[in-house]
Amino acid sequence: MAEQTLNIPQLLVFIVVTVLAVRWYFSKPAGAGTRPAAATRATPRISQAQIDQISQMFPQVERRSIAWELSRNGGNVTAVTEKILSGRALETPPVSFQIPTPRTNTPSRTATPVAKAEQPDLITRYNLASKISKAPESASEEQSKSKAWSQDRNERQSNLQKRREEMILAARRKLEEKEKAKAKA
Amino acid sequence: MAATGSRRLFKEYRSLSSDPPEGITAGPIDEEDMFLWEALIQGPEGTPFEGGVFPAELKFPKDYPLAPPKMKFLVDVWHPNVYTNGEVCISILHPPGDDPLHYEKASERWSPVQSVEKILISVMSMLAEPNDESPANVDAARMWREKREEYEDIVRKNVKKSLGL
Numbered sequence: 001m002a003e004q005t006l007n008i009p010q011l012l013v014f015i016v017v018t019v020l021a022v023r024w025y026f027s028k029p030a031g032a033g034t035r036p037a038a039a040t041r042a043t044p045r046i047s048q049a050q051i052d053q054i055s056q057m058f059p060q061v062e063r064r065s066i067a068w069e070l071s072r073n074g075g076n077v078t079a080v081t082e083k084i085l086s087g088r089a090l091e092t093p094p095v096s097f098q099i100p101t102p103r104t105n106t107p108s109r110t111a112t113p114v115a116k117a118e119q120p121d122l123i124t125r126y127n128l129a130s131k132i133s134k135a136p137e138s139a140s141e142e143q144s145k146s147k148a149w150s151q152d153r154n155e156r157q158s159n160l161q162k163r164r165e166e167m168i169l170a171a172r173r174k175l176e177e178k179e180k181a182k183a184k185a
Numbered sequence: 186m187a188a189t190g191s192r193r194l195f196k197e198y199r200s201l202s203s204d205p206p207e208g209i210t211a212g213p214i215d216e217e218d219m220f221l222w223e224a225l226i227q228g229p230e231g232t233p234f235e236g237g238v239f240p241a242e243l244k245f246p247k248d249y250p251l252a253p254p255k256m257k258f259l260v261d262v263w264h265p266n267v268y269t270n271g272e273v274c275i276s277i278l279h280p281p282g283d284d285p286l287h288y289e290k291a292s293e294r295w296s297p298v299q300s301v302e303k304i305l306i307s308v309m310s311m312l313a314e315p316n317d318e319s320p321a322n323v324d325a326a327r328m329w330r331e332k333r334e335e336y337e338d339i340v341r342k343n344v345k346k347s348l349g350l
Contacts, residue, residue, distance in 0.1 A: 163210045164225055168348070
């Protein structure tokens, strides 16, 4: 079927491509000395994000192979993805090849949630540092008073804020006492 | 539409302030914008969350109460039904007809007869009893299932850290 529709220009293109491919293939092992230079020249084009992207899709494929493939095709993520999807094995990178940045063994996905950006604690968030040592008696009085609904908007706002602060400070005091009791025991 | 929403939110704010449920404080951050609230939820007793206070942000859509708000914790909450960015994933926050897999019954999901109070109470009981069926945080869910002690340890550490101790 394909042979029937093949014409001469197509045939020529095919031959040229084949010749180039064969030449390129055979020139590789010969230039062992020049390859590291070639690799480093190519590497700036690939980024960790690209490797990560593919690595997350195909965790079974080695990151080094992905990086090597990317560095050879100029950082084309789609092409690498298609190659893996089509079932062709990625070429094993030469020993001299190194992934651009030394962040090669990134933490596995399971570890990342624990190590993510930290949230500020409640004392910092609500600016309570100065109120930590305040006596609790007066505070509980205030709390019962502030439970009522006020007609005044500003009073409502400050009541709500008081209730929030009291809730956090009470929790902190309770936990502190518990910790102390535990330390004594 | 927005006027209906803010009137309803104001009513809910009033009833939550005059008769607050145990361990819950909630209200708009600024009454100028009734569609952005902040809530504090106490960790339920008898769970590793006990003793903690968990702040969360509630973002209401302009067509509230037809559509549910989005809720996001503002401290680290290690829990199977809380995404690592703090977003809460429970059935009451899902609009009806949004669940092609039928994990949840329609009666459990959001409808205008629900309220902020019901959401916060549901979240409180979710802290005590995670729903293992459709986890938002797969790692936390696995740990909860397989290494309960490790899970509780992380939760307790987060509680201490959030109170600045």
